[in-house]
Amino acid sequence: MNSLFADKQPITIINTFGEVDYIPDFFNNSDSDAFLKALIEDIEWVQEPIWMFGKKIMQPRLTALYGDPYIPYRYSGIEMTAHNWIKPLLRIKDEIEAFCGSEFSHVLLNYYRNGQDSMGWHRDNEKSLGENPLIASVSFGIDREFQFRKYEDKQSKKAVNLTHGSLLLMKGKTQQFWEHQLPKSKKIKNPRINLTFRKILG
Numbered sequence: 001m002n003s004l005f006a007d008k009q010p011i012t013i014i015n016t017f018g019e020v021d022y023i024p025d026f027f028n029n030s031d032s033d034a035f036l037k038a039l040i041e042d043i044e045w046v047q048e049p050i051w052m053f054g055k056k057i058m059q060p061r062l063t064a065l066y067g068d069p070y071i072p073y074r075y076s077g078i079e080m081t082a083h084n085w086i087k088p089l090l091r092i093k094d095e096i097e098a099f100c101g102s103e104f105s106h107v108l109l110n111y112y113r114n115g116q117d118s119m120g121w122h123r124d125n126e127k128s129l130g131e132n133p134l135i136a137s138v139s140f141g142i143d144r145e146f147q148f149r150k151y152e153d154k155q156s157k158k159a160v161n162l163t164h165g166s167l168l169l170m171k172g173k174t175q176q177f178w179e180h181q182l183p184k185s186k187k188i189k190n191p192r193i194n195l196t197f198r199k200i201l202g
């Protein structure tokens with residue numbers, strides 16, 4: 001690992017059938033506060049419809065896609081065209097790339113306005129991400145519980161509390177063998193933003 005990051009020791013969340021590492025304080029508190037504010041204000045948030053069991057419903061969160069604007073990206077049946085990078089996203093991307101030692105082409109952003117907003121069980125296993133994608137997930141705002149379960153043994157579960165300024169790395173065969181979700185939480189009144197950096201293979 002890059003020695004600049006010697007103080008950022010990952011915690012292992014999953015180490016069978018894939019690898020998931022967690023770095024709670026990847027960004028310090030004041031940078032994280034500034035990123036949360038800038039992203040809420042500057043990102044072009046939209047609420048997209050999705051088809052569920054033949055019915056059109058609105059996603060329970062706001063989303064946006066930034067990255068190379070010439071590569072279209074399909075996600076849960078929606079074709080999204082990326083907005084071009086903006087400054088705060090490039091600052092976050094640079095830090096994550098230096099830490100991971102790999103590059104990303106896109107970031108998918110999710111804005112959970114409060115505990116009623118959520119994301120259901122899924123895998124990020126689109127063909128365009130390749131066999132064993134590295135997905136780098138950054139969180140700002142209120143803590144939310146993030147859950148994993150084995151795709152073929154849904155009783156086998158793991159959970160991690162994703163805190164303000166944290167980085168979660170999903171690697172190797174994780175997207176093949178594990179699903180993940182961000183469940184609703186009635187008590188939570190505050191917003192959270194999540195960024196998943198991905199590399200779309202052209």
Ligand SMILES: O=C(O)CCC(=O)C(=O)O
Pocket residue numbers: 108110119124137146162180182194196
């Ligand atoms: O909000 C999160 O922590 C998860 C987001 C996610 O799984 C995704 O964007 O694919």
Ligand SMILES: [Fe+2]
Pocket residue numbers: 122123124180
């Ligand atoms: Fe995901």
